[in-house]
Amino acid sequence: MQKGLIGKKTKRNLTLTIALACVAPLLSAAEIKGTLNQGELLVGSDLTYPPYTYLEQKQPAGFDPEFMALMGKQLGLEPRFLDTRFANLILGVNAQRFDLVASALYVTPERSKQVDFLSYLKTGSSLMVLSTSDFKPQQPEDLCGKRVGSIMGASWIPKLNKVSAEHCLPSGKPAIQSREFPTSPEVAQALLAHAIDVQMEDPAVAKITVEKLQGRTIISSKELIYPVVIGLAVRKNNQALLEKLTTAFAQIKQSGSYGELLARYNLAEPSAKEIRAALGTSAP
CATH class of the missing domain: 3.40.190.10 (Periplasmic binding protein-like II)
Known part of the structure; x- marks a missing residue:
């Protein structure tokens, strides 16, 4: 009787071990990539805010969609925009409704406590x-x-x-x-x-x-x-995606494609000093 019980328990543990072993690689890959869907980059954006984000012939248009197209190309991911009202963007990224926010979101010390930023624009x-x-x-x-x-x-x-x-x-x-x-x-x-x-x-x-x-x-x-700094917002525990975005940003700057985009929209990239001020940090 005791032996039989142990045998059933062992079988259940073995089955569970095999199941976890099959799932583990998938979880690991998702964690490293940092995106919710394979092959996609889900972008939360308020598509009522031209020239940054808006709909043109029912398609996302403006600076941020063009910027994310450049970033997606470097990442090997297809950006998919989810139209979300501005006040719900940070809530949405933290609830994992999308991977990041690209919607002319101003960088502030208060917001930096809720999300991590990749700063890429300056406005006011x-x-x-x-x-x-x-x-x-x-x-x-x-x-x-x-x-x-x-x-x-x-x-x-x-x-x-x-x-x-x-x-x-x-x-x-x-x-x-x-x-x-x-x-x-x-x-x-x-x-x-x-x-x-x-x-x-x-x-x-x-x-x-x-x-x-x-x-x-x-x-x-x-x-x-x-004057303010604009940033992409990523949820705090998604360091993997933030690192990939940072690398992709450096690549499009080096290629010159980002500079061309800035010139067309008459916008500028913030300095390191301005980014530190926006985040409320004093590091050199």
Whole structure:
């Protein structure tokens, strides 16, 4: 009786050992590659944000899709974009809905606690108003008492709140009224409808918006506000993919293809100093 029980247990253990041995190589390969699907690179992106990410004839277009095409070619992976609203991008990559985020995502110390970044772009923000408006703000300090519209989750919103608390109110001026919208086009529509006074927006996006609206809006600010670094976001425990992306990025820079892409979009690569500042680190 005891011998029979031991025999059955041994058989079960042997079967389990064989099954694990068959699965182990697959798990190891997935872990090394760092991607969720074999042969694919699943990219979370808010495809409502031209010129960075948008849909053109139902296909992803803009800087980030072109950038990921270059990266995918180096990695031997086919990028597949999953349209996701901006506020849900970091949640999505950490929930493993996609491998990475490529969606003009600003690098901040707060976000770097949630994800790992590969920094690859530098931008900032501009102020846009109706062309018929007498109000032409140049800097955040000009926005006291104004309704300022932004895309939901924009990195400058906490900075506006700080200006409101530390500049507007102590000066006896009304607070800045920050309004958030799911997409950038919805912010522009709110501006056209006089639901907000100012749209705070990425300068490249603001430029395209002004062009599309054919003079109904203008960019009032003359200088880049809150210069920021943009990065690809990878979940914290996916070092394998981050390393592969870093290598691929170095390769497309060396080939010159990345420089050509930057020139076409009138964008720039951040310096090491700017990246450290964006991450909130002081390492040399």
